[in-house]
Structure formats: structure tokens, C-alpha cells
Amino acid sequence: MTEPGPVLEVRDLVKHYPVRNGLLRRSVDAVKAVDGVSLRLDRGRTLGLVGESGSGKSTLARVLVGIEKPTSGQVLVDGEDVLHLSMAGRKQLRRDVQMVFQDPYTSLNPRMSVNEIVGEPFAIHGIDPAGGRRAAVDELLELVGLDPDHANRYPHQFSGGQRQRVGIARALALRPKILVCDEPVSALDVSVQGQVINLLEDLQAELGLSYLFVAHDLGVVRHIAHEVAVMYLGRIVEQGPDADVYDAAQHPYTQALLSAVPVPDPSVRLVAKGAPVIASDRAGVPTGSTGDVGPTNGASPTGAGPSRAVGAIVLEGDPPSPVDPPSGCPFHTRCWLAPTLSEAPPEPSAGGPSTGGPGTGLRLVPTVCETEVPALVARRAGGAPGAPGSTPADAAAHVVACHFARELVAHRVES
Numbered sequence: 001m002t003e004p005g006p007v008l009e010v011r012d013l014v015k016h017y018p019v020r021n022g023l024l025r026r027s028v029d030a031v032k033a034v035d036g037v038s039l040r041l042d043r044g045r046t047l048g049l050v051g052e053s054g055s056g057k058s059t060l061a062r063v064l065v066g067i068e069k070p071t072s073g074q075v076l077v078d079g080e081d082v083l084h085l086s087m088a089g090r091k092q093l094r095r096d097v098q099m100v101f102q103d104p105y106t107s108l109n110p111r112m113s114v115n116e117i118v119g120e121p122f123a124i125h126g127i128d129p130a131g132g133r134r135a136a137v138d139e140l141l142e143l144v145g146l147d148p149d150h151a152n153r154y155p156h157q158f159s160g161g162q163r164q165r166v167g168i169a170r171a172l173a174l175r176p177k178i179l180v181c182d183e184p185v186s187a188l189d190v191s192v193q194g195q196v197i198n199l200l201e202d203l204q205a206e207l208g209l210s211y212l213f214v215a216h217d218l219g220v221v222r223h224i225a226h227e228v229a230v231m232y233l234g235r236i237v238e239q240g241p242d243a244d245v246y247d248a249a250q251h252p253y254t255q256a257l258l259s260a261v262p263v264p265d266p267s268v269r270l271v272a273k274g275a276p277v278i279a280s281d282r283a284g285v286p287t288g289s290t291g292d293v294g295p296t297n298g299a300s301p302t303g304a305g306p307s308r309a310v311g312a313i314v315l316e317g318d319p320p321s322p323v324d325p326p327s328g329c330p331f332h333t334r335c336w337l338a339p340t341l342s343e344a345p346p347e348p349s350a351g352g353p354s355t356g357g358p359g360t361g362l363r364l365v366p367t368v369c370e371t372e373v374p375a376l377v378a379r380r381a382g383g384a385p386g387a388p389g390s391t392p393a394d395a396a397a398h399v400v401a402c403h404f405a406r407e408l409v410a411h412r413v414e415s
């Protein structure tokens, strides 16, 4: 039985990459890859992290496993701040957080046998497992469903799914508490994606592992994650239990991503109240330009079968540059809700923003959305601010960073 509580907490994490110019390589600006992210991952749970290409997911993942140093912020593993420990303490704690990489074809050294690859973490950390290194490797291979008799083979002698199992075995060698899985199945055939996802779920149940699961495929994330965080331009814009986010998304960005996910039953259409519903049988991405989020083949690795997207919300243009993100709400330049807000007829206020908003008929978009960064706060259904002050640090809170978040409703349409 896994003890409840957070195993990983991220507080106001920032990672900026300096942009250098000229002969003197002066730092003139910065790519704001991660720009103030707070997250909480509970023991034995899976937090899915989704967002378009370039939203900062991989940078966040790399910071969490110690490949990159953050510009500022805190990363706590079991309550200990990993970034402010001595080298020795950091090395010890880093064992607790391991990474499963996206591409098993490039992440495994082709010149090393599987025995050497899986056993390498023992050598790096100077650990002699009880019973010897080879026995420990065999045990790890069995744990991930590989035949220990194949330990002397090389990566090219395995299929893609088997290579990813090797990568998972290596990540488990030091008995970590947390696995950061960066797109662990996106390089695999759809037919084997489900097998690897099932393996990760079995390992979680058996070993009490916690996963941060980075993925662009919202169908896969829905299958494996208990909670979902949505990232846009280096920030979390919505986070909550998977059912809340998938069935009642409130951020216009999340709604756009979800609207492009193929659903098994085309008579079910996901729409946000007031969203511009564009009927489509395109099983693809909503952006029409950047194209990261959303399966493109219409088939689900989780067994739902062929399906199609209906009612896709099309986001105009590419995401803005993280060197010069928009003022105010970072999403306002692409927000489909913005025009409807400025044209909304007056309606009775139900606890919404005290001045202006979708019910007042005032053209607030240029003022609030362009000038004020919306905080992540819990919201009641219907879009009115709920419990200000709730943050991702509160387990299971559904939090949204939008001045005018709207509840997503699922309803059946006549086909």
C-alpha cells in the first residue's frame, strides 16, 4: 500500500536559455522555455503533461531529472529541495528520479550490450547489488518482460517495443521513486504502444512508482494519467484530475486540444459553451500549423479503434515566440474565446469577475487578457472563480489560468 502525499513538488520553476549576440556573445535576451511552473505529483500516481511542440514539456522534464539546471525555483523530492543539496546529497536524491526517453532507437548506446546498458547505473553510482550485478540485470529484464538469456545481445537485435523495455529496465535499476517519461511511446508503432503503457501501469502497481508522463497524444495520457497538466508557452494553464480536465476542461487552449482528439463515438461532441463549433471529420490537430498535439492516424493505441474528431476548434497561427511572449495572458493572441467575449450580450453576473467579463458586454479583452497574467485558481463549473488561492499544491484541485474560463460540456449530436 503506497503512502498518500506528494513525492514530487515543483515550485515556481523557471528555465530561461540566454540568447547571445555579437562577437562578445553578450546575453541579449532569453528563451523562456519554462516560466514559473508549479506542480505536484502524488506517490503511486501519474501526472500527464500535455501541450503543443515548444510549450516547454521536455525542458521541464530535463530539469526534473537534473540534466539541466533551472534558472530559479524549487524541486522537492519527498520534501527535500534537490537543487540546494550538497553534491553527494544531490546524487543520492537524483537516484530517486529517473528518465525514460522518447526514442529507444537513439537513447541506447548501440555499442553496448543490453547487460551493459541496464547494469551501467550500478557502475556510475558505485553500487554492488546483493547477488551481483548480472543477477540484478537479469531480474530487471524479467521485470520488464524480456528474456535474460538475451542480455548479451545489442540494441539493434531488438524491436522498438523491446528496446523501450530495455530503457525502462535501465531506468528502474536504481529503484527510483519517480519516473519522468518523456514521450515514451510516441516513437513506437501504435500496435506496441499499448503494450508499453500496460507495462508501465503494471510496474506502477507492483513497485508503487510515480510517473510524470509527458506526451502529445491526449488519448494515451487519458489512458494512463490520474491527473493532467496542460502547458502553453512555458506555463501551466490548466491542471486537475483527468476526468475533470477531459470532461469539463475550462481553459480555451485545453478545449481546443481536446476538440481534435478523435472520439470513438462520433455522436459525442465535446464543446465549450459558446465555442465556435466547426464540424470536421479530420482526425488531426486543431492548430493547422504547428501540429504537435493529437494523434494523426485516427487509431488509438489503447484499443478504442478507429475514430474521428468532431467539432475541432481551430487555433489560428503558430504559438508566439518564447523569447518575447505576449503580455497578459500568454494565450490571448490565439484565443478563440476572445472575440466572443468582446461581443457577448449582457447577462446576469453569477459571481464572475467584479468588473466586466463575458456577461457585461464590455470590451474587456484588450484590457484584462492583454494586460493581466491570469493566476491558476480553482473554478466552479460555469466559469466563475471558485476558491481563489487554490493551487496545484492542493491535491486534486482543478485549477485554470484564464480570466474567462468556460466549462466544457459533452453532448450528443444527431449524426
Ligand SMILES: Nc1ncnc2c1ncn2[C@@H]1O[C@H](COP(=O)(O)OP(=O)(O)OP(=O)(O)O)[C@@H](O)[C@H]1O
Pocket: 017, 031, 032, 033, 051, 052, 053, 054, 055, 056, 057, 058, 059, 060, 292, 322
Ligand atoms: N538548449 C536550448 N537552448 C535554447 N532554447 C531551447 C533549448 N532547449 C529548448 N529550447 C527552447 O525552449 C522552448 C521549449 O522547448 P521544449 O523542447 O521544452 O518544448 P516541448 O514542449 O518539449 O516541445 P517538443 O514536444 O517539440 O519537444 C522551445 O522554444 C525550444 O526551442
